[in-house]
Amino acid sequence: MLPIIEKLLILQDRDHRLHRARTELGSIGPQRQTLQNKATDVQARLDAVKLRGKQIESERKRLELDAEAKNAQIAKYSLQQFQTKKNEEYKALAHEIELCKEAISKLEDQQLEFMEQADQVAKDIAAATAEAKNSKRDVDLLVADLATLELNLKKQIADLEADRARQVAEVDASALNRYERLLKSKGDSVVVSIEHGACGGCHMKLTTQTVRTCQGMGEITTCPHCGRILYYERGMDLVAAD
Ligand SMILES: [Zn+2]
Numbered sequence: 001m002l003p004i005i006e007k008l009l010i011l012q013d014r015d016h017r018l019h020r021a022r023t024e025l026g027s028i029g030p031q032r033q034t035l036q037n038k039a040t041d042v043q044a045r046l047d048a049v050k051l052r053g054k055q056i057e058s059e060r061k062r063l064e065l066d067a068e069a070k071n072a073q074i075a076k077y078s079l080q081q082f083q084t085k086k087n088e089e090y091k092a093l094a095h096e097i098e099l100c101k102e103a104i105s106k107l108e109d110q111q112l113e114f115m116e117q118a119d120q121v122a123k124d125i126a127a128a129t130a131e132a133k134n135s136k137r138d139v140d141l142l143v144a145d146l147a148t149l150e151l152n153l154k155k156q157i158a159d160l161e162a163d164r165a166r167q168v169a170e171v172d173a174s175a176l177n178r179y180e181r182l183l184k185s186k187g188d189s190v191v192v193s194i195e196h197g198a199c200g201g202c203h204m205k206l207t208t209q210t211v212r213t214c215q216g217m218g219e220i221t222t223c224p225h226c227g228r229i230l231y232y233e234r235g236m237d238l239v240a241a242d
Pocket residue numbers: 199200201202203204223224225226227228
């Protein structure tokens with residue numbers, strides 16, 4: 001194998017690893033965001049059910065106060081009944097008292113409904129609280145894992161970048177230029193092997209002449225179809241599969 005090809009393969013290996021590490025690093029932000037969204041959703045559900053609990057409680061209180069007011073009215077009418085000498089007025093007051101009692105009975109029924117709802121909401125709050133607690137624990141663990149992974153990847157990238165710089169220094173300028181231009185246009189493997197007589201990059205069949213030139217190891221050979229740099233290693237299958 002041409003020494004320059006060996007160097008380019010090492011460089012390409014670092015670039016592949018760098019690409020993988022940077023892609024993984026880039027995915028951490030969205031992953032963290034997804035986790036935070038999940039935590040926010042769970043908390044929002046808990047807040048909503050708590051708010052519902054407060055609303056029910058204040059409704060129930062309001063009914064209680066209404067019933068107290070009606071009871072006070074009854075007391076007032078009873079006193080007036082006691083004080084009056086007029087039969088008509090006594091009857092009118094008795095009617096008012098009856099109305100108040102009916103209203104109180106309705107208010108008590110409504111209060112009962114709210115109490116049943118309050119029982120259900122208390123259960124919902126307990127469930128949502130437990131869910132929020134579990135979810136927070138899970139999210140905290142996963143976020144901590146992501147932070148560790150992020151640190152490791154950053155270190156890995158820094159190491160790979162330093163290593164890449166050392167490899168680059170080993171490669172002559174024109175070959176490096178060629179490699180980097182190809183990398184920019186192809187974005188993946190640009191130094192490729194010959195597989196079954198075809199280019200390992202674009203998989204187009206190569207002419208015997210191209211394969212021989214590559215095998216001769218006299219110069220850098222490129223694929224006439226895609227322009228990738230071809231390399232030959234002993235034992236490679238140079239013959240077309242068909
Ligand atoms: Zn090709």
